[in-house]
Amino acid sequence: MRRWGTALAATVLAGGALAATAGTAGAVTPATSTATATAAACATGWGSGEKTVEPAGHAPLADIRTGRHACFDRIVFDVPGATAADRVGYRVGYVDTLHQDGSGEEIPVDGAAILEIRVAAPSYDPGSGAESYPGRAREPLPGVDVTGYQTFRDTRFGASFEGETQIGLGVRARLPFRVFQTDGHVVVDVAHSWNAVSGTR
Template identity: 80%
Template sequence: MTMRRWRTALAAMALAGGALAATAGTAGAVVPAEAGARAGTAGAGATACETGWGSGEKTAQPAGHTPLTNVRTGRHACFDRIVFDVRGATAAGPIGYRVGYVNALHQDGSGEEIPVGGGAILEIRVAAPSYDPGSGAESYPGRARKPLPGVDLTGYQTFRDTRFGASFEGDTQVGLGVRARLPFRVLQTDGHVVVDVAHSWTALR
């Protein structure tokens, strides 16, 4: 092989080696980054959820009856939430409630059945009328058999439907349609009764 051909061969080998090194460097940078992104997403999406709520009826005795002012809902990682805002209620004067699954929602007073969408119906009774007991003025604009005003359940994982039942003898009755008979809990804070319905029976989502 002449000196010219030898130099040409060396140059070609050097170029090929450089290209391979560049390709290997790029692959090494991309693959770990993609793997890290996937791992990070999986880690962020795995949420430990509480267990042990059960699906049995839950009750609390009232200290009095104060007006219901609003009902609203929210989505969380492990559950869907419905909140009853009650004027003037405090931890020292708890709000009575009875929450449990029923086969059908029957309106307080009339006994008429109110259709509620979903795979199961959670009946919620809160010791807070939709009117001021003193003046009789309306405090919450719920209407029998109608969805709760201002509540949009689009995109919810567990909630399917809401229906206002009645405000009768100091209690407000609401039908909550859910995907299935799932665990739930009831919490109280100053001015609020909170019902959380789990997305599933499992502890990890």
């Protein structure tokens, strides 16, 4: 298991980006807006570099959902009980190959690029050991269908190992993304294109 790094995502989470999305973090329905609002929403500088936040707790993962929006595709990790004070740590970044935590075995993921997402929320209750999320290694995420998405191409469950859940998200290309948290959620948005999102890579 790789160590948690420094909080590289701090500047991404600051200011208007978090405030603008906090109220709809769990929403996974297609966004609707005027052309002006859509253009404004897409004008953000996310970049495609790794984004990391240290964990403050290890509440169990309850669900993983996806949705389509005007400027991006979204994946939401539901972690009930997690708050700003008891935040869920994460590490999100592009990898050439997804290797399963623990075994190191390669997990094939469809798409031109692979976004590895690690969330410090196990798929089981740390106290009782009871399963809290029914992910299975190498399999698509249960109940998630990304057919017809503009950016997402595939999802694969990697492992839940030492308090951390690992998944592979196949995307159309190496595109900008952001990660933020609200109470009970870790949210990853991947932009539809570089043209829609300004900023450095």
